[in-house]
Amino acid sequence: MTVAKGGVGGAPIGWDGKTLLEMLEESERLFQEKGRYLGIDQLELKEEDHFRYERAFAKLRGALVAARETALHISASPIVRNIGELCFALYTPEGDSIVVSTGIIVHVHTMSEAIKWMVRNNYERDPGIRPGDIFTNNDPAVGNVHTTDVHTMVPIFWEDELVGWASGVTHQVDIGAHIPGHDPVTPTSRFEDGFHLTCERIGEDEHIRQDHRLRSQRAVRSPLYWDLDEKCRAAGAYLIRDAALRFIAEEGIDYYKRFTREVVEEGRRIFMARVRERLLPGRYRAASFAGIPWKEEAWQPKARRDFICHAPMEIVIGRDGDFFLTMEGASAPGYHAFNCAEGPMQGAIWVLLSQMLVYDGKVNDGSYLALRHYFPPGSWCNAQDPQLSYSTPWAFLIPAFTGLTRCLSRALFARGYWEEVVSGYGFTGDAIQGGGYLAFNGEYWPAANFEISAVGLGASAVRDGLDWGYAMWNPESDQGDAELWELLEIGIPYLARRVKADTAGYGKYRGGSGWEAVRLLVGNRDAELYIGRADGPTFMGPGVFGGYPQATSYRLWSRGSEIMDRAAKGQPYPLGDDPDTDEFEELAGGEVMRRPAAMMMPEMFQDRDVLHYVLSGGPGCGDPLERPAQRVVDDMNGGIFSERIAEDVFGVVASRDEGQERWTLDEEAADARRQEIRRLRAERSLPYEEFWQRERQLIEEGQLGEPVRGMFRESMGLSEAWAQEFRAFWKLPEGFEP
Amino acid sequence: MDRRVAEDLIDGQLSWPQLKEILFHPKDPERFQVVMDILRERLGWKEPVLLPLAEHLYVVQKGSERVVRCDCGFEFGDCRENWKTKARVFVRNDESLLLEIYPQMMHSDPEWMELREFYCPGCFALLEVEAVPPGYPVLFDFEPDIDGFYEWLGLPLPSSAGD
Numbered sequence: 001m002t003v004a005k006g007g008v009g010g011a012p013i014g015w016d017g018k019t020l021l022e023m024l025e026e027s028e029r030l031f032q033e034k035g036r037y038l039g040i041d042q043l044e045l046k047e048e049d050h051f052r053y054e055r056a057f058a059k060l061r062g063a064l065v066a067a068r069e070t071a072l073h074i075s076a077s078p079i080v081r082n083i084g085e086l087c088f089a090l091y092t093p094e095g096d097s098i099v100v101s102t103g104i105i106v107h108v109h110t111m112s113e114a115i116k117w118m119v120r121n122n123y124e125r126d127p128g129i130r131p132g133d134i135f136t137n138n139d140p141a142v143g144n145v146h147t148t149d150v151h152t153m154v155p156i157f158w159e160d161e162l163v164g165w166a167s168g169v170t171h172q173v174d175i176g177a178h179i180p181g182h183d184p185v186t187p188t189s190r191f192e193d194g195f196h197l198t199c200e201r202i203g204e205d206e207h208i209r210q211d212h213r214l215r216s217q218r219a220v221r222s223p224l225y226w227d228l229d230e231k232c233r234a235a236g237a238y239l240i241r242d243a244a245l246r247f248i249a250e251e252g253i254d255y256y257k258r259f260t261r262e263v264v265e266e267g268r269r270i271f272m273a274r275v276r277e278r279l280l281p282g283r284y285r286a287a288s289f290a291g292i293p294w295k296e297e298a299w300q301p302k303a304r305r306d307f308i309c310h311a312p313m314e315i316v317i318g319r320d321g322d323f324f325l326t327m328e329g330a331s332a333p334g335y336h337a338f339n340c341a342e343g344p345m346q347g348a349i350w351v352l353l354s355q356m357l358v359y360d361g362k363v364n365d366g367s368y369l370a371l372r373h374y375f376p377p378g379s380w381c382n383a384q385d386p387q388l389s390y391s392t393p394w395a396f397l398i399p400a401f402t403g404l405t406r407c408l409s410r411a412l413f414a415r416g417y418w419e420e421v422v423s424g425y426g427f428t429g430d431a432i433q434g435g436g437y438l439a440f441n442g443e444y445w446p447a448a449n450f451e452i453s454a455v456g457l458g459a460s461a462v463r464d465g466l467d468w469g470y471a472m473w474n475p476e477s478d479q480g481d482a483e484l485w486e487l488l489e490i491g492i493p494y495l496a497r498r499v500k501a502d503t504a505g506y507g508k509y510r511g512g513s514g515w516e517a518v519r520l521l522v523g524n525r526d527a528e529l530y531i532g533r534a535d536g537p538t539f540m541g542p543g544v545f546g547g548y549p550q551a552t553s554y555r556l557w558s559r560g561s562e563i564m565d566r567a568a569k570g571q572p573y574p575l576g577d578d579p580d581t582d583e584f585e586e587l588a589g590g591e592v593m594r595r596p597a598a599m600m601m602p603e604m605f606q607d608r609d610v611l612h613y614v615l616s617g618g619p620g621c622g623d624p625l626e627r628p629a630q631r632v633v634d635d636m637n638g639g640i641f642s643e644r645i646a647e648d649v650f651g652v653v654a655s656r657d658e659g660q661e662r663w664t665l666d667e668e669a670a671d672a673r674r675q676e677i678r679r680l681r682a683e684r685s686l687p688y689e690e691f692w693q694r695e696r697q698l699i700e701e702g703q704l705g706e707p708v709r710g711m712f713r714e715s716m717g718l719s720e721a722w723a724q725e726f727r728a729f730w731k732l733p734e735g736f737e738p
Numbered sequence: 739m740d741r742r743v744a745e746d747l748i749d750g751q752l753s754w755p756q757l758k759e760i761l762f763h764p765k766d767p768e769r770f771q772v773v774m775d776i777l778r779e780r781l782g783w784k785e786p787v788l789l790p791l792a793e794h795l796y797v798v799q800k801g802s803e804r805v806v807r808c809d810c811g812f813e814f815g816d817c818r819e820n821w822k823t824k825a826r827v828f829v830r831n832d833e834s835l836l837l838e839i840y841p842q843m844m845h846s847d848p849e850w851m852e853l854r855e856f857y858c859p860g861c862f863a864l865l866e867v868e869a870v871p872p873g874y875p876v877l878f879d880f881e882p883d884i885d886g887f888y889e890w891l892g893l894p895l896p897s898s899a900g901d
Binding site: 276277278280281282283284285286287289291293308317318319360406407410411413414415416417418419420461462463501502503506508509535536537538539541542543544545546547548549551552553554578579580594595596621622623624625626642644645648649678681682684685686687688691692694695698699704705707708711712725726729730738 | 744747748750752754757760761762764765767769770772773774789790791792793794822823824825826827828829838839840841842843844845846847849850851853854855857859862863864865866867868869870871872873874875876877878879880881882883886887889890
């Protein structure tokens with residue numbers, strides 16, 4: 001075999017005799033100097049032959065989508081195969097995405113960061129980049145979100161030049177962390193996050209090396225899923241590579257090179273145009289929080305503290321269309337799994353903007369290049385310490401970016417595009433993780449449920465949020481069939497899935513509703529289960545314009561339940577839970593545990609134990625008293641709201657005859673109740689000044705709780721600007737610390 | 739966008755198939771004016787309305803001042819100041835107040851996070867809810883650059899047009 005360029009000591013593999021590093025540096029310099037991708041002035045190909053240009057884009061886009069749809073059938077993991085937790089993208093030699101598939105597109109930019117990391121570390125020189133090479137990355141310190149998202153990247157060569165990269169990502173069932181699962185909640189450092197592959201060359205000559213396969217299959221608890229996921233990613237990447245080479249053969253290499261440049265620049269321009277079309281200049285602010293009550297619960301002594309993630313967000317849009325997002329004032333990272341690198345934050349901006357602003361444009365890294373951002377170095381959202389744990393950054397990232405939806409919604413509303421308003425989204429967490437061993441053969445089963453990708457979407461300004469059908473990181477969200485998850489989680493079948501009352505955020509337009517599930521442990525030797533969701537002590541985010549945050553989750557299980565006995569006698573068992581009653585206790589029996597925080601550290605479960613969990617709703621929009629009363633009654637009949645919430649939040653009174661299932665509006669009583677609530681608002685509320693004095697007093701007299709004080713101190717310690725703003729707002733003396 | 743459709747949009751009367759059509763199509767550049775015409779007509783104020791700031795709240799050109807005004811007529815003052823400082827505030831900062839509106843265990847721990855409800859002092863409409871830790875500075879959600887916005891639109895500001 002001829003040693004291709006890019007081998008150790010070989011000639012440059014970039015364009016026109018340049019190295020990839022030279023290409024990347026030139027690209028960044030030109031963007032810095034001219035503000036346009038590679039300094040491109042004219043979209044020449046588009047202007048010359050618009051139809052050819054659009055057809056070319058459609059050809060590549062179609063190839064990406066087809067590659068994903070084909071490759072996912074190689075995987076055996078329901079997360080990938082059925083829920084579609086994978087995506088593919090085509091990149092420039094420097095690592096900018098050109099065109100993307102459908103799927104979990106939050107990773108389009110994270111893979112871009114991984115390619116750039118290889119270019120910056122001069123992989124071209126060592127270990128070399130050759131035709132047929134296969135690279136893999138899952139290192140959160142190198143652009144990735146967390147170890148469980150594994151990237152496979154293959155270089156695309158045309159003759160002697162590297163003309164691009166094809167790359168795919170899948171979400172693993174298990175990543176070999178110190179507890180089973182894919183989003184482990186207990187790690188406190190990198191060394192507990194599981195198997196790391198830091199942009200490693202795992203294959204040559206289009207063949208995944210055996211030493212890598214043997215090593216990786218021993219590094220995780222579900223080797224079959226790992227192996228087939230890896231083949232799925234490689235197959236998808238090769239389908240894309242071949243499509244790119246066909247494209248070049250048909251259109252010519254010069255067209256391909258120019259086209260891929262122009263498409264990224266066009267993506268940037270489309271974003272800029274969308275900003276002017278849909279938003280307005282000005283300053284937008286939001287703040288989101290995630291509370292972690294670990295003083296008693298954390299495993300490691302250093303992790304035992306109650307703390308709050310502070311995610312302030314400010315967006316400034318200039319008259320020139322400049323879009324700047326900053327999280328100045330973010331709190332500190334720590335000994336927990338929820339730290340985040342900058343790459344995933346960039347990916348999160350990208351995935352949300354591609355859903356809110358550029359969904360009908362050319363979705364690629366052009367949108368990323370079109371905005372400026374600042375994630376403070378050394379804060380939780382740009383921790384810059386590879387030794388920290390990054391196993392579940394979603395716990396903070398997901399709440400943090402509800403701020404972006406609220407900020408953009410204010411602009412969309414002011415422009416009259418009320419249909420585009422979205423008050424936020426639900427927390428995609430709470431389903432079980434972990435695993436167990438079957439009693440009859442000792443076989444391991446993983447608990448890796450991705451029904452989390454079906455939570456409530458926030459309300460818009462003209463309609464309710466989507467019920468049980470949204471995930472911020474994957475625009476193609478899917479709950480998946482219970483029977484499918486049971487094939488994976490064989491030791492814990494479902495007893496029920498149903499709408500969870502009162503999880504939809506209240507508002508004139510309500511948030512999408514959440515739902516709940518009840519699971520029974522059957523046929524196990526033992527099982528270790530946990531749940532990752534960061535609410536309970538805190539709400540995830542409010543709505544907008546008077547809309548309330550969606551309800552938080554809580555923990556509920558029964559040990560040694562009587563369900564098997566009840567089933568044998570034909571008696572009812574719990575189909576869910578109403579936390580305002582003890583119905584679950586009555587129907588499940590056994591020793592019932594209830595706890596208000598959503599996060600559950602690993603617990604050992606035995607047969608007959610029952611576990612209940614709640615999937616989040618979305619926040620509301622507008623004053624709930626303005627929701628048409630009949631719609632609230634419809635909600636009651638649909639199980640969305642309980643009688644108490646309908647009456648006390650929405651002021652809607654309904655009646656139900658004995659034995660009747662449906663509620664009927666009592667208009668007169670509802671009018672009276674609404675008037676009463678308005679009267680209560682007038683009686684109980686304070687003038688702002690009085691409110692301000694009371695809150696200030698809490699701070700000045702040291703009455704804030706420990707996690708709140710800790711959060712303020714972290715933010716003030718990391719950001720003098722935020723500290724000054726805090727003190728100025730409360731008129732506190734220089735140097736004051738809460 | 740047709741005025742009648744825009745009215746239905748504002749009133750939340752469009753069906754999902756109708757909304758889907760609107761969501762799927764390119765945005766109509768004249769939307770702001772269509773929506774503003776409807777809102778101005780409905781409000782019936784003699785002073786020009788510059789933009790809708792939030793549900794119930796509008797920025798109004800009142801002489802040389804730009805003020806935030808609720809549709810009930812209550813004025814919150816200069817739009818460069820946070821309108822919340824003129825609102826009435828109710829804080830849900832203990833368990834019983836949170837339990838009034840959430841089921842057991844499905845709300846924040848009030849020591850960690852409180853709900854602040856900002857009402858219009860004129861009509862007691864709920865204008866905004868903040869979910870923040872106690873002691874958190876009140877958020878100034880949105881400061882529009884109105885002059886810049888009208889530049890983007892290529893429209894004269896209503897006051898200068900003698901609206």
